[in-house]
Amino acid sequence: MSIIDAPARVRVLSIPRKRRGRAAATVAMRYALSLGIGLLIWQLLAMSYGPALVASPGQTLSSAIELARDGRLFESVIASSRRILIGWGLGILVGAPLGLLMGRVKVVRQLMDPYIEFFRFIPPIAFVxxxxVWLGLGEASKIVLIFYTSVFIVTISAISGVLAIPEDKLRAASSLGANRRQILKWVVLPASVPSIVTGSRLAMGNSFLTIVSAEIVAADVGIGALIWQSRNFGRIDWVFVGIITLGILGFIFDRILRIVAGRVLARYSVKL
Known part of the structure; x- marks a missing residue:
């Protein structure tokens, strides 16, 4: 390419950047519009039903500032986040290998499947x-409940990912001389990672459902405990703060998980 054509090349290269910039701006505008509509509907509901039933966005914000200043909000967020991350992480550490094993070994799947299918239909709140009684009022009881609600989702997702692998791929790898460990590493695991990631995201959502019920019954600190204590004090605005905090926290956790998982899946040319 000659020097004369260099400006034209720069213009061509700048076109995708401009398009990405416009696309990002469009997405941001849509998010802002959606948020504005949601706040408007919320404000109208608060005006219709009154502060005794529905706290307005302004009341919720001022209450959040009040709870943040005295430290209760941050203390609750840290306590709940720690319980969720530990229980959820343990669920992945156990559920993913178990699902891969059950998917690959038919005998193990037949032995474990009745227990998986039985316990996954029993909600965690039934075991509160x-x-x-077994673990006390400390952290262990709440972490175990979150582990319980996570492990089955991840396990079933991993099993489905393994069983969805075309048999031709496994036979081709075997015919090329790959042993079981190599097939697991280069065929089974890459094909199963997207399902495991999806199961992990679903398990994260269920962990938030479980933490509220666990903290309402057996915790003095946490977002669930804050919501329950607010109900006892008749502070609807504090209840709204707890609910909004749960939603924001879940949104942040899921975004972080998607970013990390996206980098992992990029190694296998899979988009999340």
Whole structure:
């Protein structure tokens, strides 16, 4: 390419950047519009039903500032986040290998499947009393409940990912001389990672559902405990603060998980 054509090349290269910039601006505008509509509907509901039933966005914001200043909000966020991350992480550490094993070994799947199918239909809240009796009111009972609600989702997702692998791929790898460990590393694991990531995201959502019920029953600190204590004090605005905090926290956790998982999946040319 000659020097004369260099400006034209620069213009051509700048076109995708401009398009990406316009696309990002469009997405940001849509998010802002959606947020504005949601706040408007919220304000109209608050005006219709009154502060005794629905706290307005302004009341919720001022209450959040009040709870943040005295430290209760941050203390609750840290306590709940720690319980969720530990229980959820343990669920992935156990569920993913178990699902891969069950998907690959038919005998193990037949032995474990009745228990998986039985316990996954029992909600964690049914075990709250037993968890407190067995493990006490400390952190262990709440972490175990979150682990319980996470492990089955991840396990089933991993199994489905393994079983969805075309048999031709496995036979081709075997015919090329790959042993079981190599097939697991280069065929099974890459094909199963997207399903495991999806299961992990679903398990994260269920962890937030479980933490509220666990903290309401057996915790003095946490977002669930804050919501329950606010109900006892008749502070609807504090209840709204707790609910909004849960949503924001879940949104942040899911975004971080998607970013990290996206980098992992990029190694396998898979988009999240």
């Amino acid at each position: 009393t037993l968890a407190i």
